[in-house]
Amino acid sequence: MSSCSRRQFLRSGTSVAAGFLGLQALSRSSGERIAGASERIAASDSQAGYGAVQADPAGVLDLPKGFSYRVISRAGSEMADGFVVPGLADGMAAFSDDASGLTIVVRNHEISPGTILSAFGRNNERLKKLDRDLVYDFGNGQTPGPGGTSTIVFDTRQQKVVREYLSLAGTIRNCAGGPTPWGSWISCEETVIRKGFHPQKNALLRAFGGGFTAEHDHGFNFEVPASVEPRLAEPVPLKAMGRFNHEAIAVDPASSIVYQTEDRGDGAIYRFIPKTRVEGKAKLSDGGQLQALAIKGQPGRDMRNWDEKLPLIDVGQQFAVEWIDLDDVEAPKDDLRYRAFESGAARFARGEGMWYGDGSIYFACTSGGREEIGQIWKYTPRSGAGNSAEGEPAEPASPGTLELFIEPNDSRLIENADNLTVAPWNELFVCEDRGSKTARIIGVTPDGQPFVFAACHLSSELAGATFSPDGSTLFVNAQKSGLTFAVTGPWHV
Secondary structure (H helix, E strand, O other): OOHHHHHHHHOOOOOOOOOOOOHHHOOOOOHHHHHHHHHHHHOOOOOOOOOOEEOOOOOOEEEEOOOEEEEEEEOOOEOOOOOEOOOOEEEEEEEEOOOOOOEEEEEEEOOOOOOOOOOOOOOOOOHHHOOHHHEOOOHHHHOOOOOEEEEEEEEOOOOEEEEEEEEEEOOOOEEEEEEOOOOEEEEEEOOOOOOOOOHHHOHHHHHHOOOOOOOOOOOOEEEEEOOOOOOOOOOOOOHHHOOOOEEEEEEEOOOOEEEEEEOOOOEOOEEEEEOOEEOOEEOHHHOEEEEEEEEOOEOOOEOOOOOOOOOOOOOOOEEEEEEEEOOOOOOOOOOHHHHHHHOOOOEEOOEEEEEEEOOEEEEEEOOOOOOOOOEEEEEEOOEOOOOEOOOOOOHHHOOOEEEEEEOOOOOOOOOOEEEEEEOOOOOEEEEEOOOOOOEEEEEEOOOOOEEEEEEEOOOOOEEEEEEOOOOOOEEEEEOOOOEEEEEEOOOOO
């Protein structure tokens, strides 16, 4: 087909579900089957997944038959260390503690200066409990950065919280991040404010004023150990991983390479090759090489599918990838992506959630696609004989591949994919960022079929979906409502 006719076809209602149904396995003549899937998911009645969602009598969280939820955390409640549960919980990951059999959930908080939702109390009355050496930015001696992470220690056998505590302090707008194979959480700052920043200097930000003045530059990643016992992580900014509007990371366990998304309408996708990698564990604070993703043979490729003058990227289309070295990665001018583009990097629309699963890295581009309501991409690293070829000298001869996995272009199917996770049995669970609409979690089966798994009626974005390592429990946040849920039921384990 010509570019024009393909665009017209892919804008039609019969095509938008194809990403979920695995376009690789479908022909263009499969319109009837695709249209049927679109209608099923629109009615929350998909044959895939776990069946239709059932109305929650409490009007909180609709789930399929046989599933139930409980609220395990509320913003403002006192934690075991004397701080309070911060608000605006976002990305999360769950870890297993082999010694105790408990699950450790590390949770981000997307809080800006001047809010009343921090761990320190409404009037910062709990600041005296802080060890200032364990606070990244104390706000010029007045008010610490209010973001960071909290940790929930959870017993999945009894489905109860053992304790909660503050685990990273003094950072700002910790949006998402990701787990490492060596048992830690990488928390990402979605901001690029500089040392000396004060919101009162910017009329658009005065609402976030408070007494905060930044002592340090922000826009970095921080590593938080998963611990059963309360402890604040050493707040070491991982500067070699780049300073930009971070969103999420994912680690390939075969190589310990860290992949990263950037939440910008014109963002890049990055990877970080740690200098120190020993027996499957990387020491990220030792530094390494930051790189940007480029399409082999197509420098500067725009992957957003916005510009009709450019060749359309079809669902299922694959690209060989190469990686471009970057320098001056602390980017005081917030120009890292622009320098990456000048060197040939590909351009993406609001890279957000990212997760490793079944040998691939999945990541969401929240406003990508022809209708600007989202894409999900799948990057598969290439492995060579013996060790992974990813990041090694053999890589150019055997590059990784990038595939457009989902571009629905129909809000009934999925709208603005945000956080996502891969279940232990390889189903994908995607949180949407739908504004004022009912928040949903959309599942995708391993063979590419969609289903509505959950619908939340709290006028609150769902965020941070993650599974306990034993596969029994899905944890998810209702961000604006300040709630964290634990969901159980007959999973496909």
